Amino acid sequence: xKIAIGCDHAGVEILGSIRQDLKASGIQILxxxxxxxxxxxxxxxxxxxSVASGDADRGVLxxxxxxxxxxxxxxxxGVHAALCADPYSARMSREHNDANVLCMGGRTIGxxxxxxxxxxWLSADASAEERHVxxxxxxxxxxxxRSLAAR
Numbered sequence: 635x636k637i638a639i640g641c642d643h644a645g646v647e648i649l650g651s652i653r654q655d656l657k658a659s660g661i662q663i664l665x666x667x668x669x670x671x672x673x674x675x676x677x678x679x680x681x682x683x684s685v686a687s688g689d690a691d692r693g694v695l696x697x698x699x700x701x702x703x704x705x706x707x708x709x710x711x712g713v714h715a716a717l718c719a720d721p722y723s724a725r726m727s728r729e730h731n732d733a734n735v736l737c738m739g740g741r742t743i744g745x746x747x748x749x750x751x752x753x754x755w756l757s758a759d760a761s762a763e764e765r766h767v768x769x770x771x772x773x774x775x776x777x778x779x780r781s782l783a784a785r
Contacts, residue, residue, distance in 0.1 A: 638680075639665050640678065640693075640694075642672045642674040642696075648743070649667060649740075652696070655749055664684055674703050675706045679707075697740065699739040699741060
Protein backbone atom coordinates (compact mmCIF):
# COMPACT_ATOMS: atom_id res chain seq x y z
CA UNK A 635 0.00 0.00 0.00
CA LYS A 636 1.15 3.53 -0.79
CA ILE A 637 -0.13 6.46 1.27
CA ALA A 638 0.24 10.15 0.46
CA ILE A 639 0.63 12.29 3.56
CA GLY A 640 0.73 16.00 4.23
CA CYS A 641 0.31 18.64 6.88
CA ASP A 642 0.52 22.34 7.50
CA HIS A 643 2.40 23.88 10.43
CA ALA A 644 -0.29 22.81 12.92
CA GLY A 645 0.00 19.14 12.01
CA VAL A 646 3.77 18.65 12.09
CA GLU A 647 3.94 16.80 15.42
CA ILE A 648 1.09 14.39 14.70
CA LEU A 649 2.17 13.77 11.12
CA GLY A 650 5.69 13.00 12.35
CA SER A 651 4.28 10.26 14.55
CA ILE A 652 2.04 9.00 11.74
CA ARG A 653 5.02 8.91 9.38
CA GLN A 654 6.94 6.71 11.84
CA ASP A 655 3.93 4.42 12.34
CA LEU A 656 3.42 3.98 8.59
CA LYS A 657 7.12 3.25 7.99
CA ALA A 658 7.14 0.70 10.83
CA SER A 659 4.17 -1.01 9.17
CA GLY A 660 6.07 -1.24 5.88
CA ILE A 661 3.74 1.16 4.10
CA GLN A 662 5.23 3.24 1.30
CA ILE A 663 4.87 6.99 1.84
CA LEU A 664 4.57 9.92 -0.54
CA UNK A 665 5.20 12.96 1.67
CA UNK A 666 3.80 16.29 0.49
CA UNK A 667 4.62 18.19 3.68
CA UNK A 668 6.77 21.17 2.79
CA UNK A 669 9.45 22.29 5.21
CA UNK A 670 8.36 25.26 7.29
CA UNK A 671 5.13 27.18 6.95
CA UNK A 672 2.53 25.81 4.53
CA UNK A 673 -1.00 26.77 3.52
CA UNK A 674 -3.36 23.85 4.06
CA UNK A 675 -5.11 24.15 0.65
CA UNK A 676 -1.82 23.64 -1.20
CA UNK A 677 -0.90 20.51 0.75
CA UNK A 678 -4.44 19.08 0.68
CA UNK A 679 -4.68 19.51 -3.06
CA UNK A 680 -1.37 17.72 -3.67
CA UNK A 681 -2.32 14.75 -1.51
CA UNK A 682 -5.84 14.58 -2.95
CA UNK A 683 -4.59 14.67 -6.54
CA SER A 684 -2.10 11.94 -5.73
CA VAL A 685 -4.94 9.73 -4.47
CA ALA A 686 -7.32 10.65 -7.32
CA SER A 687 -4.68 9.87 -9.95
CA GLY A 688 -3.84 6.51 -8.41
CA ASP A 689 -0.28 7.49 -7.50
CA ALA A 690 -1.28 6.74 -3.91
CA ASP A 691 -3.87 4.28 -2.63
CA ARG A 692 -4.98 6.55 0.21
CA GLY A 693 -4.07 9.84 1.84
CA VAL A 694 -3.67 11.27 5.33
CA LEU A 695 -3.86 15.00 6.04
CA UNK A 696 -3.38 16.97 9.27
CA UNK A 697 -3.99 20.67 9.91
CA UNK A 698 -5.11 22.54 13.02
CA UNK A 699 -8.64 21.15 13.11
CA UNK A 700 -8.63 18.93 10.02
CA UNK A 701 -11.57 20.93 8.67
CA UNK A 702 -9.69 22.95 6.07
CA UNK A 703 -7.86 19.89 4.79
CA UNK A 704 -11.09 17.87 4.47
CA UNK A 705 -12.95 20.68 2.70
CA UNK A 706 -10.10 21.18 0.25
CA UNK A 707 -9.44 17.49 -0.41
CA UNK A 708 -13.13 16.90 -1.14
CA UNK A 709 -12.97 19.45 -3.98
CA UNK A 710 -10.84 16.99 -6.00
CA UNK A 711 -12.94 14.53 -8.01
CA GLY A 712 -12.61 10.95 -6.85
CA VAL A 713 -11.53 11.91 -3.35
CA HIS A 714 -13.72 11.12 -0.38
CA ALA A 715 -12.03 12.70 2.61
CA ALA A 716 -13.30 12.13 6.13
CA LEU A 717 -12.46 14.20 9.19
CA CYS A 718 -12.16 11.75 12.07
CA ALA A 719 -11.50 12.38 15.76
CA ASP A 720 -12.02 8.84 17.07
CA PRO A 721 -11.31 5.26 15.92
CA TYR A 722 -14.99 4.37 15.48
CA SER A 723 -15.62 7.20 13.02
CA ALA A 724 -12.41 6.31 11.19
CA ARG A 725 -13.49 2.70 10.80
CA MET A 726 -16.99 3.70 9.69
CA SER A 727 -15.56 6.18 7.16
CA ARG A 728 -13.89 3.23 5.45
CA GLU A 729 -16.58 0.58 5.92
CA HIS A 730 -19.62 2.67 5.04
CA ASN A 731 -18.19 5.52 2.96
CA ASP A 732 -15.00 4.05 1.47
CA ALA A 733 -13.13 7.23 2.45
CA ASN A 734 -9.78 7.33 0.70
CA VAL A 735 -8.36 10.32 2.59
CA LEU A 736 -8.24 10.59 6.37
CA CYS A 737 -8.11 14.08 7.89
CA MET A 738 -7.26 14.85 11.51
CA GLY A 739 -6.78 17.94 13.65
CA GLY A 740 -3.32 18.52 15.05
CA ARG A 741 -4.74 20.88 17.68
CA THR A 742 -7.79 18.80 18.57
CA ILE A 743 -6.40 15.30 19.19
CA GLY A 744 -3.20 13.97 20.67
CA UNK A 745 -0.60 11.66 19.19
CA UNK A 746 -2.04 8.60 20.95
CA UNK A 747 -5.50 9.24 19.56
CA UNK A 748 -4.10 9.95 16.09
CA UNK A 749 -2.30 6.60 16.13
CA UNK A 750 -5.47 4.74 17.15
CA UNK A 751 -7.52 6.58 14.51
CA UNK A 752 -4.97 5.81 11.80
CA UNK A 753 -4.80 2.11 12.72
CA UNK A 754 -8.59 1.78 12.76
CA TRP A 755 -8.81 3.51 9.37
CA LEU A 756 -6.05 1.44 7.77
CA SER A 757 -7.41 -1.86 9.04
CA ALA A 758 -10.95 -1.31 7.73
CA ASP A 759 -12.19 -2.11 4.25
CA ALA A 760 -15.24 -0.88 2.38
CA SER A 761 -18.31 -2.94 3.17
CA ALA A 762 -19.71 -5.04 0.36
CA GLU A 763 -23.21 -4.87 1.86
CA GLU A 764 -25.68 -3.79 -0.80
CA ARG A 765 -26.96 -0.80 1.15
CA HIS A 766 -23.46 0.66 1.50
CA VAL A 767 -22.54 -0.05 -2.11
CA UNK A 768 -25.80 1.61 -3.24
CA UNK A 769 -25.21 4.69 -1.10
CA UNK A 770 -21.61 5.09 -2.22
CA UNK A 771 -22.75 4.85 -5.85
CA UNK A 772 -25.21 7.69 -5.21
CA UNK A 773 -22.39 9.86 -3.86
CA UNK A 774 -20.31 9.15 -6.96
CA UNK A 775 -23.30 10.01 -9.18
CA UNK A 776 -23.66 13.37 -7.41
CA UNK A 777 -19.94 14.00 -7.84
CA UNK A 778 -20.13 13.19 -11.57
CA UNK A 779 -23.18 15.40 -12.15
CA ARG A 780 -21.46 18.29 -10.35
CA SER A 781 -18.40 17.79 -12.50
CA LEU A 782 -20.49 17.82 -15.69
CA ALA A 783 -22.40 20.93 -14.59
CA ALA A 784 -19.13 22.78 -14.05
CA ARG A 785 -18.16 22.36 -17.70
